[in-house]
Amino acid sequence: MVTRDKKLVIGTPDDVETIYYEAFRRCDINVMAALWAPGDVVCVHPGSGAVVGYDAVIRSWRHILDGSTMSGLRTALVQRMASDGLAVHLVAEQLPTSPGSEVTVLATNVYRKFAEGWLMVEHHASVVEARQDGGTLQ
Amino acid sequence: MVTRDKKLVIGTPDDVETIYYEAFRRCDINVMAALWAPGDVVCVHPGSGAVVGYDAVIRSWRHILDGSTMSGLRTALVQRMASDGLAVHLVAEQLPTSPGSEVTVLATNVYRKFAEGWLMVEHHASVVEARQDGGTLQ
Numbered sequence: 387m388v389t390r391d392k393k394l395v396i397g398t399p400d401d402v403e404t405i406y407y408e409a410f411r412r413c414d415i416n417v418m419a420a421l422w423a424p425g426d427v428v429c430v431h432p433g434s435g436a437v438v439g440y441d442a443v444i445r446s447w448r449h450i451l452d453g454s455t456m457s458g459l460r461t462a463l464v465q466r467m468a469s470d471g472l473a474v475h476l477v478a479e480q481l482p483t484s485p486g487s488e489v490t491v492l493a494t495n496v497y498r499k500f501a502e503g504w505l506m507v508e509h510h511a512s513v514v515e516a517r518q519d520g521g522t523l524q
Numbered sequence: 525m526v527t528r529d530k531k532l533v534i535g536t537p538d539d540v541e542t543i544y545y546e547a548f549r550r551c552d553i554n555v556m557a558a559l560w561a562p563g564d565v566v567c568v569h570p571g572s573g574a575v576v577g578y579d580a581v582i583r584s585w586r587h588i589l590d591g592s593t594m595s596g597l598r599t600a601l602v603q604r605m606a607s608d609g610l611a612v613h614l615v616a617e618q619l620p621t622s623p624g625s626e627v628t629v630l631a632t633n634v635y636r637k638f639a640e641g642w643l644m645v646e647h648h649a650s651v652v653e654a655r656q657d658g659g660t661l662q
Binding site for chain 2: 426428430432433434435436438464465467468469470471472474476478490492494496498507508510511512513514515
């Protein structure tokens with residue numbers, strides 16, 4: 387069982403993002419568990435439905451990170467929007483799948499400011515299957 | 525060419541969302557063009573890369589809505605987060621594809637408060653291909 391024992395005090399949305407992708411690369415479930423906010427957070431993994439609530443989100447990450455190797459993960463910020471208490475970043479992720487291959491994922495990450503600092507409240511990821519050529523669903 | 529001639533003064537993020545899905549259902553590119561903010565907005569259609577900038581986003585919607593029938597579109601709000609100037613809604617969309625069939629899409633919609641009211645600044649949509657069973661990419 388993963389509990390939110392580890393305390394992180396994070397000063398900016400960029401810092402949450404850096405720590406998030408480091409946890410992802412290192413498959414570190416304890417850091418991952420510490421940077422998500424408690425409560426009604428939500429996570430959409432590629433191709434999946436919405437995982438709602440802190441416990442369910444962390445369970446989903448434990449499943450993903452357990453035994454995985456993500457050291458080759460690379461990211462690039464596509465877009466950012468921010469207000470005083472909320473920040474939204476669109477990030478392009480190059481995720482290793484099998485040796486020699488990778489997939490491009492777009493992730494909308496949402497960070498929120500709490501009394502003790504910034505934490506993650508949403509991650510919505512989707513695989514880029516095709517270029518914008520009109521052949522997509524909507 | 526679609527221009528942002530139509531002026532909408534929208535009082536709340538919920539109102540933007542209502543107008544957005546009505547425009548989507550009616551395939552009304554003029555209303556769609558009016559509810560997106562000018563500037564560096566971003567849109568991720570299912571399976572696609574990021575479309576960045578107002579003109580490119582509206583062109584992508586023109587392509588999607590032209591000749592389409594979306595009257596059967598149904599939506600349900602999954603989650604919402606808000607600050608003074610930014611709101612993030614996760615919405616489940618049931619989208620008609622061919623007669624008798626539909627697909628579930630999850631959309632993260634981001635709305636921003638401007639001097640003249642709330643407008644859309646991001647739409648990130650992904651198809652739900654499988655339930656959360658651990659068989660997904662990340």
